[in-house]
Amino acid sequence: MLEQNYWLTTAEIPAGTAADMPDRVDVAVIGSGFTGLSAARTLAKRGASVAVLESETIGWGASSRNGGMVLTGMKLGVNKLISMYGRERTQRMYAASLASIDCVEQIVREEGIDCNFARCGHLEVACKQKHFADYARQAEVIAREFNHTLRVVQKSDLPSEIGSSIYYGGMVDEVSAGCNPARYVAGLARAANQAGAQILEHARVHSIAREPRNGDAGWQLSTSRGPLWARDVFVGTSGYTGPATPALQKKIIPIGSFIITTEVLPDALARELSPRNRMIYDSKNYLYYYRLTPDRRMLFGGRAAFFPENDQTIRRSADLLRRGMIEVYPQLAHAKVDYVWGGTLDFAFDIMPHAGELDGIYYAVGYAGHGVAMATYQGRKIAELIAGGKPENPFIGIPFPGAPFGLYNGKPWFLPLAGLWYKFLDWVS
DSSP: OEESOGGGGSOOOOOOOOSOOOSEEEEEEEOOSHHHHHHHHHHHHTTOOEEEEOSSSTTTTHHHHSOOEEOOSOSSOHHHHHHHHHHHHHHHHHHHHHHHHHHHHHHHHHHTOOSOOBOOOEEEEOSSHHHHHHHHHHHHHHHHHHOOOOEEEEGGGGGGTOSOSSOSEEEEETTOEEOOHHHHHHHHHHHHHHHTOEEESSOOEEEEEEOOBTTBOOEEEEETTEEEEEEEEEEOOGGGOOTTSHHHHTTEEEEEEEEEEESOOOHHHHHHHOTTOOEEEESSSSOEEEEEOTTSOEEEEEOSOSSOOOHHHHHHHHHHHHHHHHHHOGGGTTOOEEEEEEEEEEEETTSOOEEEEETTEEEEEOOTTOHHHHHHHHHHHHHHHHTTOOOOOTTBTSOOOOOGGGOOSSOOTTHHHHHHHHHHHHHHO
């Protein structure tokens, strides 16, 4: 078993711009994941000079490490969203989640990105009877309020969707898709570069300070590759948000997510495990998510350790995930696990996506595991805003809470407690 990201073995990530740091640009984009590259592509196509500043290499963070699930909806249920934001805004949020899938598909088509994008749909499976009973209520509300159809699958019909007998039923959304995330982020980088954006790797941002230049308001950025002045700054660093943007760092919780992939499976076994090749996840807070890769490996992920990835958490997660995979799929008891790796997701304290301006700096963060589609979408929408447009974006202006009593400085000391709390919720629910 290799401690290595399987997706990167299938993709050729382009190198960043070799040129020196420019003296000034219209927009400095921090982070070369889905958010930053989508924004850079949009801005550059509109004629802006753009520098993407990446502390590591292109797509190094969660954008190349996730499960490749391009999902509709949000982490919170629709009734909870309506109670928080009202019907009208929730309707616009849900419409945005559907539009985010279209956004990814449009970019893939326009840029000719070979990333195995396919509208295979997703399947949510119920770990308890109570969870399944809630599916019918959710489907009814979503059909009535959002004019979107979900299909509830009875336990007796589940074998047509999944080769596991441990669940109480399921719910299918045919609009969701799957992709190879490493190939997708590589294609986004090439598209942004071809549009005219510069992508500067190993350019960690140390500080950002207001500084006018020649009568123009703007920002002076100190980076590991030298200084840069920008009229506007856009932060798309998600779970890797750091001390260069302390106000934003205090609002984001970095949470580890880990993945294993098996050896290539026989065709008949792969079809038995996932007859319709869905993106699959379960109904727990401490959830598992899984799918077949394009070459018929079982990819199986989850919050095996809440802390972000390091050698210790990755090794420990491999064993936990393998046990979880065999619990779901006893057929894989003897399957060899070829790869294990980890990445870091970004959760806001209200488990919602957030976008807009904070202290004059643009941002989009908080995808909570729905980042492939929503990050791409928010990158485009905030880029349109920076360019002077008035894009529809229901996630701008919603409350963006920090930790109670200011007890969080960006270092998630409370994650072990949070993990225990979510395990308790799964037990009592």
